[in-house]
Amino acid sequence: MVGSGGAGGSAEKRPNEPLGSWFLRSGWSKGELARQVNRRARRLGAHHISTDTSRVRRWLDGEQPREPIPRILSELFSERFGCVVTTEDLGLRTAHRSISPAGVDLPWTGPETVTLISEFSRSDLMLARRGFLGSSLSLAAGPSLVEPLQRWLVPAPAARPGSGGGGGGEPGVRDRGGRPSRLSLPELELLESTTAMFRQWDAQCGGGLRRKAVVGQLHEVTDLLHEPHPEAVARRLFGVTAELAELAGWMSYDVGLQPTAQKYFVLALHAAKEAGDKPLGSYILSDMSRQMIHLGRPEDALELVHLAQYGSRDCATARTQAMLYAMEARAYANMGAPGKCRRAVRMAEDTFADVSAGDGDPDWIRFFSEAELNGENSHSYRDLAYVAGRSPTYASLAEPVMARAVELFSQDAEHQRSYALNLIGMATVHLLKKEPEQSAALAGEALGVACRVRSERVNNRLRKTVDAAAREFGEVAEVLHVTELLARRLPDSAERGRAV
Secondary structure, eight states, rough: OTTBBBBOOOOOOOOOOHHHHHHHHTTOOHHHHHHHHHHHHHHTTTTTTOOOHHHHHHHHHHBBBBHHHHHHHHHHHHHTTTTTTTTTTTTTOOOSSSTTOOOOOOOHHHHHHHHHOOOOOHHHHHHHEEEEEEOOOOOOHHHHHHHHHHGGGSSSOHHHHHHHHTOSTTTTSOTSSSOOOOOHHHHHHHHHHHHHHHHHHHHOOOHHHHHHHHHHHHHHHHHHTOOOOHHHHHHHHHHHHHHHHHHHHHHHHTTOHHHHHHHHHHHHHHHHHHHOOOHHHHHHHHHHHHHHOOOOHHHHHHHHHHHHHHHHHOOOOOHHHHHHHHHHHHHHHTTTTTHHHHHHHHHHHHHHTTOOOGGGOOOOGGTOHHHHHHHHHHHHHHHHHHHHSSSSHHHHHHHHHHHHHHHHHTTTOOOHHHHHHHHHHHHHHHHTTOOOOHHHHHHHHHHHHHSSSSHHHHOOOOHHHHHHHHHHHHHHHHHHHHHHHHHHHHHHOOGGGGGO
C-alpha cells in the first residue's frame, strides 16, 4: 500500500502492547482509527497517507510507522482521553529524549527539533486548558546545562534532509520532489509580522496575557515545518519557530514557570541553529543567562553569555553586542566581581555608542534602547551593592543611571513592564541609601504600572521591595501607606499563578 506510513525492516516484531492498551480503551474499531488518521493527515497536507484496517493491525502487531503517523496518533489519543499521550506512551518510537531530567541534551537535527517543539507545545496547551501549569520538568544547571548547549557552535550540515534542498529561495516554487510549497510569500511574511506583534504585546502587557496564544501559534508553525519546502523557505520558517519558542520561554519565565521557560529556550536555540541565525541564537542564550541570574546561579549565567558572545562574534550588530556586554556585567555583579563588572558596563556603553539606524537590527533586539541599556547597567551596580553587603557606594553609582532609565521609560508607552521593573529598581536603590520615603513613593508608582500588566516577575519584585521597606522602616508613614495599598490592589493570591 503506497504511502501508508509503514516502516520496513527484517527484525522480528513483537506486539505493541502500549498501543494495544490505549486502542482497547478508546473503544475505536480498526476501521474508525484508520479513517481518523486519514482525515488528520489530509488536514496536515499529507495526502500520500492512506491507512486501512490491515495497516492498523500491523501497528498493533509491532510495525513502526513513519512520520507523520506517530504524531497523528499521539494527537488523536490525547484528544480522546483528555490528557497528553506521547508517541513514547504509545510505544511508537524509541525515545528520542535525553536522559537528562530537564531534557536539555537533545539531538541537534531539524526533524527532531520540529517533533520536540510540536509535542512540547501541544502538551503545554493541553495542560493549560485543563488548569495545570506545572509539569514533570526540572531545571538543569551547571555542566548539565552548559555543556550540551556548546554544540550550538558546531557547524550545521549544508542542507537538511526533507527540506527541499536548494531548489529555489522563494515560496511558491517546487521542492526537490516536484511538489509545490503550500506556503506563499505573503503567508510567510504574515507569520513573521505576527511574531513581532506578539513580542510587542508581551512588552506592553506582560507574559501572562498572551502566553497561550504564542504557544498555539508556535504549534501551528511546527505543522508547516513537517511539509517540504525549499531550503531558503525552511530556514525562514525555522527562524519564525525560534522566535516564537523564545517568546514562549520568555513569557513562561515572566509568569514564574521556570522549567517550562528553560525547555522553550533550549528548543528555540535548536531552531535558531536550523535557521542559521547565530545572532538570534545569542539572544536566546542571553535569555537563559538572565534566568540563571534570577535563580541565583551567576556562574552559569556568565558561561552562557560568553557562549553567546563567542558564537555571534562575527555577525551580531552593535546593539546585540551591547546587550550581551550588559548581561555579562549583570553576571559579574552577582558574582561579586566589581572590576570585571565595571569593565563590562563600559564595553556595553561604548558598543552601544556605535549603534546606527542602518545596522539592520532584527525586531527581536529592537527593545534594547538607551533606556534598556541604562536599566541593565544600573541594575548591575545595584546588584553589586547587595553582594557587597548593601554598599552605599555602589548604590550611589546606580542612582543616576537608574534615574535616566526611569525617565526614558516613562516616555515609552510600549515597554510598560520594563518601566515598572526600573521603578522598582529605583525604589531598592533608595532603600539601600536609607531613604524610605523616596522608596515608598517609587513603589507606589510601580504599583500603578503593575496593575496594568500581567507579570508575576514584576509583582514578586514589588512585593519583596515593599516587604523589605516594611521590615526596616515599618514606622514611616509613607511605607505604611504603600504596604496597605499593595495588599489592597495586588493581593498575594494563589490564583495569580494561573495566568497562561
